[in-house]
Amino acid sequence: MNFSSKLIEGAVQAFATLPGIGRKTALRLVLHLVNKPVEVSEQFAEAILSMRQNIKSCDVCGNLADEPVCGICSDTRRDQGLVCVVESIRDVMAIEDTLQFRGLYHVLGGVISPLEGIGPNDLNIDALVRRAESGSIRELIMAISPTIEGETTIFYLSKLLRGKPVQISTIARGVAFGGELEYADELTLGRSIVTRIPYKMQED
Amino acid sequence: MFLNRLLLTQFKNYAFQDISLSPGFNCLFGHNGMGKTNLLDAVYFLCMTKSHFGLPDSSVIQWESEFMRLEGHFILQGKAEKIVAKVAPKKVKTLERQGVPYERLSDHIGLLPIVFIAPDDTELLTEGSETRRRFMDNTLSQLNPVYLRELLLYNRILLQRNALLRQMAESHKKNTALLDVYSEQLIKPGQYVFEQRKAFAAQFSEIFLDFYRIISNQAESAGIRYQSALSDHALDWLLRQNLDKDLALQRTSAGIHRDDLECLIEGMPVKKFASQGQRKSYLIALKLAQYELLRTSKGVSPILLLDDLFDKLDPQRTAQLLELLGGESFGQIFITDTQAARVSTLLPSLSKSYRLFEVQKGGIQLIAESPSN
Ligand SMILES: [Zn+2]
Numbered sequence: 001m002n003f004s005s006k007l008i009e010g011a012v013q014a015f016a017t018l019p020g021i022g023r024k025t026a027l028r029l030v031l032h033l034v035n036k037p038v039e040v041s042e043q044f045a046e047a048i049l050s051m052r053q054n055i056k057s058c059d060v061c062g063n064l065a066d067e068p069v070c071g072i073c074s075d076t077r078r079d080q081g082l083v084c085v086v087e088s089i090r091d092v093m094a095i096e097d098t099l100q101f102r103g104l105y106h107v108l109g110g111v112i113s114p115l116e117g118i119g120p121n122d123l124n125i126d127a128l129v130r131r132a133e134s135g136s137i138r139e140l141i142m143a144i145s146p147t148i149e150g151e152t153t154i155f156y157l158s159k160l161l162r163g164k165p166v167q168i169s170t171i172a173r174g175v176a177f178g179g180e181l182e183y184a185d186e187l188t189l190g191r192s193i194v195t196r197i198p199y200k201m202q203e204d
Numbered sequence: 205m206f207l208n209r210l211l212l213t214q215f216k217n218y219a220f221q222d223i224s225l226s227p228g229f230n231c232l233f234g235h236n237g238m239g240k241t242n243l244l245d246a247v248y249f250l251c252m253t254k255s256h257f258g259l260p261d262s263s264v265i266q267w268e269s270e271f272m273r274l275e276g277h278f279i280l281q282g283k284a285e286k287i288v289a290k291v292a293p294k295k296v297k298t299l300e301r302q303g304v305p306y307e308r309l310s311d312h313i314g315l316l317p318i319v320f321i322a323p324d325d326t327e328l329l330t331e332g333s334e335t336r337r338r339f340m341d342n343t344l345s346q347l348n349p350v351y352l353r354e355l356l357l358y359n360r361i362l363l364q365r366n367a368l369l370r371q372m373a374e375s376h377k378k379n380t381a382l383l384d385v386y387s388e389q390l391i392k393p394g395q396y397v398f399e400q401r402k403a404f405a406a407q408f409s410e411i412f413l414d415f416y417r418i419i420s421n422q423a424e425s426a427g428i429r430y431q432s433a434l435s436d437h438a439l440d441w442l443l444r445q446n447l448d449k450d451l452a453l454q455r456t457s458a459g460i461h462r463d464d465l466e467c468l469i470e471g472m473p474v475k476k477f478a479s480q481g482q483r484k485s486y487l488i489a490l491k492l493a494q495y496e497l498l499r500t501s502k503g504v505s506p507i508l509l510l511d512d513l514f515d516k517l518d519p520q521r522t523a524q525l526l527e528l529l530g531g532e533s534f535g536q537i538f539i540t541d542t543q544a545a546r547v548s549t550l551l552p553s554l555s556k557s558y559r560l561f562e563v564q565k566g567g568i569q570l571i572a573e574s575p576s577n
Contacts, residue, residue: 112382119379152361155388156381156385159384160381
């Protein structure tokens with residue numbers, strides 16, 4: 001595509017860096033903005049910029065937050081003693097959508113996989129241990145995808161947390177959550193959290 | 205069990221091919237490089253979800269084509285089974301059974317048992333232990349789906365453990381807790397694979413000896429022996445015992461990934477002490493024993509692929525082997541040969557039906573078939 005305007009070209013290029021947006025779609029979005037009053041673009045840019053500059057990672061759970069502590073962690077109506085451990089922020093959203101869980105979360109930011117250069121230190125694990133040590137948590141639910149790396153992560157965490165005053169459970173295995181938690185249908189996912197089972201560590 | 209009809213689209217050197225096959229012998233004649241072996245590989249692909257030659261999936265697609273597709277119409281215990289394999293670059297390889305894609309390709313292994321005898325099989329006797337572990341794994345995976353799952357699990361955890369050992373050496377930071385987790389995770393699948401291989405070797409070596417006696421016509425004694433560090437110590441013990449060594453070597457030094465299946469003649473390794481002829485007999489006996497074990501355990505005759513087998517066999521042994529293969533315990537057989545006369549003159553005297561094909565530059569033509577077809 002050849003543009004008569006460098007300005008248009010710059011904007012198209014910027015849009016096209018977004019996932020799922022090709023140059024054709026990018027051009028459509030840019031032309032749309034061109035045809036709208038300048039205020040629309042201003043609001044659009046302002047929303048993005050202010051989001052990016054001000055978005056935080058919750059000090060407690062690692063979820064996205066506007067304040068140092070996220071809306072979920074600071075909601076006193078939620079069960080503060082029950083924490084669901086997940087891989088990603090998108091897992092939090094998937095579980096929230098089920099409306100079946102009224103506890104808190106802990107976002108690890110991935111699973112342990114030395115092959116991909118991800119060790120325990122690259123994940124939000126120390127904060128989890130501190131939360132567990134504080135005594136305010138009764139139960140940790142490991143809602144981590146049932147891959148080999150997921151199993152390793154759960155096993156590692158449960159060893160780390162041994163002797164701490166928390167109970168560890170996992171969401172039921174046989175549950176078909178087709179690989180990634182975020183793709184699980186809401187009903188099954190919700191039910192699997194309700195019917196979670198105590199985690200049994202392998203003999204050591 | 206047999207393959208009734210095979211359709212190839214842009215597979216290796218075939219643009220498009222649709223062939224009807226005999227439930228007995230299917231002989232493919234033609235010069236080298238015309239695509240005889242590729243056709244066998246297509247059959248193998250439909251049964252094992254990948255090329256026999258360990259090629260990456262992208263390289264089974266015809267040169268400059270966008271995708272490849274294989275469609276096999278099998279008859280399994282009287283029932284039609286349509287299997288379709290599709291490979292395209294940057295897309296997930298799919299395998300469909302009766303129009304339904306498998307969620308995991310490994311679930312397909314074992315449905316259609318198959319044995320491939322190829323010229324480069326001599327590696328089994330001359331190369332390192334990996335080739336013989338692959339031979340055991342190939343057989344056991346077709347026999348027992350749990351075996352393949354446990355093996356894949358073991359291999360994945362092993363990769364992670366080795367990656368961790370490397371990182372620990374590079375960063376000079378020890379994470380013994382995570383290393384312990386991997387060690388413990390290896391134990392269950394490792395012990396399982398060991399037990400299965402041990403039982404396999406015991407059963408297999410007896411069948412092998414029977415075939416070796418028939419094929420070699422010789423009095424020397426042959427033997428198969430399974431070698432594993434787990435025979436003497438549990439994997440748990442081995443991993444703990446070798447911890448310092450593993451840290452120094454930056455890899456896991458003991459486990460089922462070091463097993464071997466020793467091949468002996470007169471108590472000596474075949475690799476060092478056998479003649480060419482003895483090796484050939486040994487190999488054929490190994491593969492036919494694999495065939496027989498699959499057949500008796502699964503209750504169906506596997507498909508047998510013989511690539512260029514008769515090339516280095518004298519006429520008497522060719523006749524003898526064909527007679528054996530024409531027997532009741534063998535089902536559908538694919539044979540490739542550069543010379544049509546060698547096999548085709550012998551087939552009419554056998555009771556099995558047959559079809560003869562000529563393979564020319566990626567084109568296959570039926571040239572003759574048994575009257576019963
Ligand atoms: Zn939070």
